[in-house]
Amino acid sequence: MIYFRLVFESFRFAWQALRSNLLRTILSLLGVTIGIFAIISVFTIVDSLERSIRQSMSFVGERIVYVEKWPWIFKDDDIPWWKFMQRPSPNMREFRFMEEQLENDEGVALVARRGSNTFKQRNNSMSGIMLQGVTQDFNKVAEVPIAEGRFFTQQETEGSRNVIIIGAEVASNLFPYGSALGGNIRIRSQKFTVVGVMEKQGAGLFEGMPTNDKNAYVPFGAFGKMFAGGPRGIQPTLMIKGRADDPNLQNLEYEVKGKMRTIRGLKPYEEDNFAINRSEMMADAIGEMFSIIGIAGWVIGGFSILVGGFGIANIMFVSVKERTNIIGIQKSLGAKNFFILFQFLFESVFLSLIGGGVGILLVSLITLIPMGALDIILTPGNILLGLGVSVVIGVLSGIIPAVIASHLDPVIAIRSK
Known part of the structure; x- marks a missing residue:
C-alpha cells in the first residue's frame, strides 16, 4: 500500500504544480513535447x-534468387563494364538443367520482359x-493473384500457345463493358486469348513502379515468337525460389x-560470367538509407529533448525549494x-x-492528413518508444533534485519558509 500511496501523492503534487504554475x-514541458514530436x-x-516502398517493390518477391547478366549492385570496381556486356544471358537449356538438378529450391522459372x-x-x-x-512454374516462384480465370496449363506453356493473363487496369480499359475472360487481344499483330485477370493492386508510392494492374503474362515460347533474342534482343532471367528452411538462401x-559454372563449362580459375542477385539486396539498401534518416531524427529531436530536460529539472528544483517545509514535516x-x-x-516522470x-x-494528428498513396500509421512500437524516452528524460531530469530533497535535514527543513 505504501507504494500506491507514494505514486498517488506524486501525481497529486505534480498536478498541483501544473495547476499553480500553469x-x-x-513552457518547461514544451521542449519535451517538441523533442518527442520530432x-x-x-x-x-x-x-x-x-513499408510503402517495400509494398511497391513486392514484384521483386521473397526468398528468390535471380540469375542474370548484370548485378543489381556493383561492388567490384576492378571488373570493367565491357566484361558484363560480353556475358551471355540465361537461356532455355540452362533453365531445364537447373529445373532438373537443383535440390534446395521450391520452383524455377525463366522470365523475359519487354x-x-x-x-x-x-x-x-x-x-x-x-x-x-514466363515458364510453367512461374506462379510457384512469384505471386500471380488471379481474380478471374486461371493460370496457364502445362499444355499451353509447352505448346507456346497464344494465351494471356492481364492486369485489372488492362482489363477495364480494353473490356469496359464486360468480362475480359475469353476475349481476344492483339499484340504486335498476334492474337491472344485472355485466360486470366489479376487482382487490382492499386497505385504504388512512386510513379513508374511496376504493378500488376498494367502487367501481362504470356507463355515464354509465345513471347519468343514476338521478340528476338540474342545480345541485342530480350535477355531472360532465371528466377529460383528458396525453401522456407533456408531463410538466408546460402545453400541455394x-x-x-x-x-551455373558446371553448365557453362567454367574452369576453376575462371571468374563467373553471370550475376546472382537476391531480393534481400534491395531490402538491405532500403534499410540502410532509412537508418540514416532515423539517426537524423534522433539528432534533431535530441536537442529539443535536452532543452525540455533542463526545463523539467528547473521545475523540480523549484518544487523542492517550495516544499522544503513539507519535506521536513514528512521526515519528522x-x-x-x-x-x-x-x-x-x-x-x-509524470511531468515528462x-x-x-x-x-x-x-503525431497521431499527422496520420489523419491524407497523403495520397502514402499511408502514415503510428505504430504501437513508436508510441512505446516515445513514452519510454519520456520516462528516461523524467528520471534523468528529476534524479538530482530528488536526491537533494531526500537528504534534507528534517529540523532545518521545518524551519525553512
Whole structure:
C-alpha cells in the first residue's frame, strides 16, 4: 500500500504544480513535447515510407534468387563494364538443367520482359503495358493473384500457345463493358486469348513502379515468337525460389553458383560470367538509407529533448525549494529517504510523460492528413518508444533534485519558509 500511496501523492503534487504554475510548466514541458514530436514523427514517417516502398517493390518477391547478366549492385570496381556486356544471358537449356538438378529450391522459372507495349481489342487500345514471357512454374516462384480465370496449363506453356493473363487496369480499359475472360487481344499483330485477370493492386508510392494492374503474362515460347533474342534482343532471367528452411538462401546460392559454372563449362580459375542477385539486396539498401534518416531524427529531436530536460529539472528544483517545509514535516513523521526520493522522481516522470504524451498526440494528428498513396500509421512500437524516452528524460531530469530533497535535514527543513 505504501507504494500506491507514494505514486498517488506524486501525481497529486505534480498536478498541483501544473495547476499553480500553469504557464511555467507548459513552457518547461514544451521542449519535451517538441523533442518527442520530432523523433516519433520522423520514425513514423520513415516506417510508413519504408513499408510503402517495400509494398511497391513486392514484384521483386521473397526468398528468390535471380540469375542474370548484370548485378543489381556493383561492388567490384576492378571488373570493367565491357566484361558484363560480353556475358551471355540465361537461356532455355540452362533453365531445364537447373529445373532438373537443383535440390534446395521450391520452383524455377525463366522470365523475359519487354515494356511499353500496346494492346488492342477492336476499337480499344492501351499503351505502356509490361509484357512478360514466363515458364510453367512461374506462379510457384512469384505471386500471380488471379481474380478471374486461371493460370496457364502445362499444355499451353509447352505448346507456346497464344494465351494471356492481364492486369485489372488492362482489363477495364480494353473490356469496359464486360468480362475480359475469353476475349481476344492483339499484340504486335498476334492474337491472344485472355485466360486470366489479376487482382487490382492499386497505385504504388512512386510513379513508374511496376504493378500488376498494367502487367501481362504470356507463355515464354509465345513471347519468343514476338521478340528476338540474342545480345541485342530480350535477355531472360532465371528466377529460383528458396525453401522456407533456408531463410538466408546460402545453400541455394552456393548450389546455383556451382550448377551455373558446371553448365557453362567454367574452369576453376575462371571468374563467373553471370550475376546472382537476391531480393534481400534491395531490402538491405532500403534499410540502410532509412537508418540514416532515423539517426537524423534522433539528432534533431535530441536537442529539443535536452532543452525540455533542463526545463523539467528547473521545475523540480523549484518544487523542492517550495516544499522544503513539507519535506521536513514528512521526515519528522517517519518518512524514509527513499519515500521522499521516489516521490519527487515520480513527479518528474509524470511531468515528462505529459509532455511526451502531447507530442505523441500531435503525431497521431499527422496520420489523419491524407497523403495520397502514402499511408502514415503510428505504430504501437513508436508510441512505446516515445513514452519510454519520456520516462528516461523524467528520471534523468528529476534524479538530482530528488536526491537533494531526500537528504534534507528534517529540523532545518521545518524551519525553512
